[in-house]
Amino acid sequence: NAGVMQNPRHLVRRRGQEARLRCSPMKGHSHVYWYRQLPEEGLKFMVYLQKENIIDESGMPKERFSAEFPKEGPSILRIQQVVRGDSAAYFCASSPPGLSGPSTDTQYFGPGTRLTVL
Amino acid sequence: DAKTTQPPSMDCAEGRAANLPCNHSTISGNEYVYWYRQIHSQGPQYIIHGLKNNETNEMASLIITEDRKSSTLILPHATLRDTAVYYCIARWGGSRLTFGEGTQLTVNP
Numbered sequence: 410n411a412g413v414m415q416n417p418r419h420l421v422r423r424r425g426q427e428a429r430l431r432c433s434p435m436k437g438h439s440h441v442y443w444y445r446q447l448p449e450e451g452l453k454f455m456v457y458l459q460k461e462n463i464i465d466e467s468g469m470p471k472e473r474f475s476a477e478f479p480k481e482g483p484s485i486l487r488i489q490q491v492v493r494g495d496s497a498a499y500f501c502a503s504s505p506p507g508l509s510g511p512s513t514d515t516q517y518f519g520p521g522t523r524l525t526v527l
Numbered sequence: 528d529a530k531t532t533q534p535p536s537m538d539c540a541e542g543r544a545a546n547l548p549c550n551h552s553t554i555s556g557n558e559y560v561y562w563y564r565q566i567h568s569q570g571p572q573y574i575i576h577g578l579k580n581n582e583t584n585e586m587a588s589l590i591i592t593e594d595r596k597s598s599t600l601i602l603p604h605a606t607l608r609d610t611a612v613y614y615c616i617a618r619w620g621g622s623r624l625t626f627g628e629g630t631q632l633t634v635n636p
Contacts (some may be wrong), residue, residue, distance in 0.1 A: 452624075452626040453626070465623065514621060
């Protein structure tokens with residue numbers, strides 16, 4: 410069973426461009442979480458999605474950031490008009506639906522996308 | 528989610544057991560204790576979790592005190608590859624993970 414996949418692993422953008430980060434959850438997982446890790450800082454929650462639904466976006470910056478998890482295909486984190494402060498590692502995690510209760514919805518992380526804004 | 532407190536750093540000799548403590552005195556009855564680690568700048572790796580009983584898997588053991596106010600992650604035979612930042616997180620099901628500062632464990636040869 411393949412793990413969580415993220416691509417690209419490294420992404421370089423110039424200020425003002427758009428960045429699209431993709432996350433394919435583990436097989437059988439329908440929940441996706443995005444986290445951001447700024448240089449020399451801890452991981453911070455951004456958004457929690459289920460298929461076609463945003464469940465919790467309380468950690469998302471109010472502007473320029475959006476996320477989706479369509480019925481088919483990977484989850485996408487989109488950053489419009491990137492600025493240097495967006496340079497960070499973006500991690501995606503997936504979990505199965507908690508059909509048997511919270512003990513079964515452990516989050517498993519992908520390798521991350523390192524975004525560098527020039 | 529309940530706040531957790533961990534020592535900022537610990538050292539351990541290779542081959543010895545590494546015991547990483549975590550305090551979570553305000554944990555609620557339905558919050559699980561999760562442990563993750565992050566090796567260098569890789570994606571966090573799930574280690575183990577538990578509610579109130581001690582747990583063991585192929586990676587580690589988790590000992591939770593009877594009052595659930597603290598826990599200890601045990602790596603029975605630490606190797607150099609276990610050098611990482613270890614995060615203890617109190618979490619109820621279906622919610623985000625709130626990462627603190629964690630403990631930097633350094634395994635020395």
